[in-house]
């Protein structure tokens with residue numbers, strides 16, 4: 452079983468590719484998904500595929516891992532994770548390893564895969580150029596085949612399977628808490644009402660069902676339980692959603708659904 456969280460579709464694409472190579476199933480993680488481990492006695496592997504947000508796990512994935520049932524010592528399991536990212540993951544692999552360990556689980560293999568960047572909410576961050584996307588896509592395809600071979604053999608990963616980037620410790624243990632504290636809520640989202648047509652696509656895209664449409668104005672309202680995936684920003688056909696000032700005039704990626 453592969454459990455996947457995805458805001459804009461990169462991780463979903465990675466999970467589906469792995470699932471087809473490994474003949475496994477994909478279940479999407481939302482805030483309501485309870486880990487169903489009824490399959491565990493069959494010895495099936497447990498895969499987690501999700502994006503790196505602010506050099507760590509998305510909140511919804513943290514909550515999911517925290518709800519895993521405590522591991523039983525008599526049940527053999529192979530657990531692996533695929534972290535999709537635009538550039539580098541900091542110490543996300545260690546944060547995940549620790550969170551699993553707190554439930555009694557061991558992480559046997561962890562891999563990062565570079566895919567399209569989706570982060571646009573700070574100065575200096577924008578989506579990739581088409582050339583970069585093409586390059587990343589072709590490497591990601593090969594990388595997922597490599598990962599599938601390792602998982603099939605129930606192998607371990609090596610430190611080179613994860614790209615931490617520079618200043619990884621500072622990013623994950625100093626900047627990440629600040630990022631989570633100030634930049635991962637939905638309070639800075641707003642909609643340019645003159646551009647919004649009330650189509651509701653942002654609402655339907657939100658994996659956490661965190662958006663409703665104002666009954667009178669038909670514009671989005673954010674409900675306060677956001678994991679900051681930017682699905683709403685990227686999915687708007689009118690480019691009517693912004694996060695504070697800094698996402699203005701930035702690009703949008705096509706959502707893979």
Ligand SMILES: Cc1cc2nc3c(=O)[nH]c(=O)nc-3n(C[C@H](O)[C@H](O)[C@H](O)COP(=O)(O)O)c2cc1C
Nearest residue numbers: 457458459460461462502505506536537538539569
């Ligand atoms: C809020 C947010 C934070 C992000 N932080 C990072 C990061 O720390 N490092 C990185 O390389 N990419 C980062 N990214 C880019 C995503 O990890 C990357 O584009 C990912 O593949 C998106 O996956 P998804 O389409 O499944 O949501 C971030 C994206 C978002 C929306």
Ligand code: SF4
Nearest residue numbers: 657677680681682683
């Ligand atoms: S409100 Fe937007 S950013 Fe927040 S979880 Fe929903 S789609 Fe993602």
Ligand code: SF4
Nearest residue numbers: 647648650651653687
């Ligand atoms: S997707 Fe854009 S145009 Fe459609 S309701 Fe949301 S903000 Fe308005």
